[in-house]
Amino acid sequence: MTAYDPNNIFAKILSGDIPSVKLYEDDDTLAFMDVMPQAPGHLLVIPKQGSRNLLDADPAVLAKLLPVVQKLANAAKEAFEADGVYVAQFNEAAAGQTVFHLHFHVIPRHDGLPLKP
Ligand code: 5GP
Numbered sequence: 371m372t373a374y375d376p377n378n379i380f381a382k383i384l385s386g387d388i389p390s391v392k393l394y395e396d397d398d399t400l401a402f403m404d405v406m407p408q409a410p411g412h413l414l415v416i417p418k419q420g421s422r423n424l425l426d427a428d429p430a431v432l433a434k435l436l437p438v439v440q441k442l443a444n445a446a447k448e449a450f451e452a453d454g455v456y457v458a459q460f461n462e463a464a465a466g467q468t469v470f471h472l473h474f475h476v477i478p479r480h481d482g483l484p485l486k487p
Contacts, residue, residue: 372462372470374420380471384418394442398434401442404475408485411450411478415439421472423461431472439474452478456485 375381382388383402390402393413404412417435421427443455456477460466477485 371426372422374422374426375470376420378471379469380414380416380473381420384416394438396438398431399438401438401476407477408475408487409456409477409479409483411446411452411476413442413446413476415442415474415476417472422470423467423472424459425461427472435472435474439476443476446476446478450478450480453481454479 379388383390384400390405392400392402394401394415398418399415400418401413401415404414415435415438417427417431419428419431421431424432439457443457446452447455456475456479458475458477459473479485
């Protein structure tokens with residue numbers, strides 16, 4: 371399994387070296403707006419602990435992260451008056467992962483409006 375690289379972009383967002391539009395923060399979790407949203411309200415939820423992706427994540431970290439994903443999915447759905455919410459995450463480049471710090475995408479979806487590529 372590939373080791374976690376602490377120089378990734380989201381680690382720099384966590385350290386404050388790269389700015390972000392923060393939506394939620396607690397001791398274990400940070401949520402912020404995606405810089406290239408695929409639809410209005412596209413946000414990302416990450417653990418503060420360094421995990422490369424779901425494959426190497428500590429289950430204890432996931433246990434704290436998932437309730438936040440759920441809470442923000444509901445909040446985003448309401449705030450954007452969406453018909454549904456897309457929640458996704460990718461593991462390794464072959465699966466579409468480009469930033470190698472575990473993250474969940476939360477994207478409000480409206481009937482008939484496709485995601486931007
Ligand atoms: P992945 O393909 O790894 O699942 O998604 C990475 C996501 O991170 C992409 O949606 C991309 O737009 C977002 N992203 C990449 N760099 C930055 C950044 O510097 N700031 C923020 N807020 N999002 C970023």
